Amino acid sequence: MRKGVTFLTTLVLAGALALPVKAQDTPSPDTVVATVNGTDITLGHVIVAFSTLPAQYQQLDPNVLLPGIIDQLVRQAALAQSFDGEPSLAARLALENEERSLIAGEAVEIVMREAVTAEAVQETYQALYANGTAGEEYNASHILVETQEEAQAIITELEGGADFATLAQEKSTGPSGPSGGELGWFGPGRMVPDFEAAVIALDVGAISQPVQTQFGWHVIKLNDTRTVDAPALEEVRSDIELEIRQQAVSEHIEALVAEADIVRPDLSDLDPSAISNLDLLSD
Known part of the structure; x- marks a missing residue:
């Protein structure tokens, strides 16, 4: 299956050779950092790209990373615009999986954020250490x-x-x-x-x-x-908050699945080894 182009080596080299980017006092996700054939690349795109880099790259000097990531995104934009035709089946399915995963992640973040309240933390602490x-x-x-x-x-x-x-x-x-x-x-x-x-x-x-x-x-x-x-609340707060988040997400997903109209066809005739058969995705 084809993989997305990342240019990590090029990113580092380009960043090291690039001129410094002028700092702005009030950056925003909509701040345009480059335009390729009329299509804007924004600071928001750069931030998301940075968040997906391996940890060793994230430790590099931002003065190297910023121009390097911009260069990477410019190259990707130019390549994408040059593509003539429909994306392959593998690419379309990968996009669907990525969209599903990202939106599910957004839903999880909301559930976790809403679950951790002062009341929930105190109740969990009392339940764990009720007798002191x-x-x-x-x-x-x-x-x-x-x-x-x-x-x-x-x-x-x-x-x-x-x-x-x-x-x-x-x-x-x-x-x-x-x-x-x-x-x-x-x-x-x-x-x-x-x-x-x-x-x-x-x-x-x-x-x-x-x-x-x-x-x-x-x-x-x-x-x-x-x-x-019993430990003081502040000593175990992070553990309690993690437990609350995990419990909330687990219960939320179980409830959603229980309420969903899910159809699971009989797969007894499907060879499990098909999951590794990339030839099935050939257009």
Whole structure:
């Protein structure tokens, strides 16, 4: 599939050789920076082009970037005007996808902007830290082995008086083995669900039965627990705002899809490998 012309190398070279652009006191998106055969290129076009550049290019001196981007847009305009005929099917479909994506992005921005209010932030904070704490944290150690039989044998040794840290150093296949299996302090959501559930169910000092996760079989010892004080609102404001935005967008999209008249044809006869068949787009 054809790709848009970007001229990134040319952009940098042209910008480095170009004369400085005269600064204006009150720039606006409608400020004309070049005209190609009667078609204006504006500062707004330049700003959008800049926003799509790779990060390493955005770090360049604006005195280099501005004339370079203008030169890029002038070249693209001249090429586009020289094109005679209808765009290819691939180009037309790409334009449709791009328009759909950009407008959807605008809709998402509106939803996120409207969702984050002072009231919503305060309500979310209160829901997370209603009792003035951030919940429990756990300090645990574990011994990781490959089979349930190995885990059960380790439990038998521990019940016979063996030292947990020593067995972890000798037998654990996990990265915490050399440090006696110690995992340090962690809160809810930091460990895989089955491991976390086993930790929460233990009393301090107790040792679990074998616990299976995708990593293998664990023997877990709960060393201690503690209650963590709730952070100040300002410490977690950015996280709360992000959560509100994500939740609002998710709920908004789910509602739109639920209300939309969507028809999904039977695709059982469609070969999934067709998604990579660019020959289908040949005019």
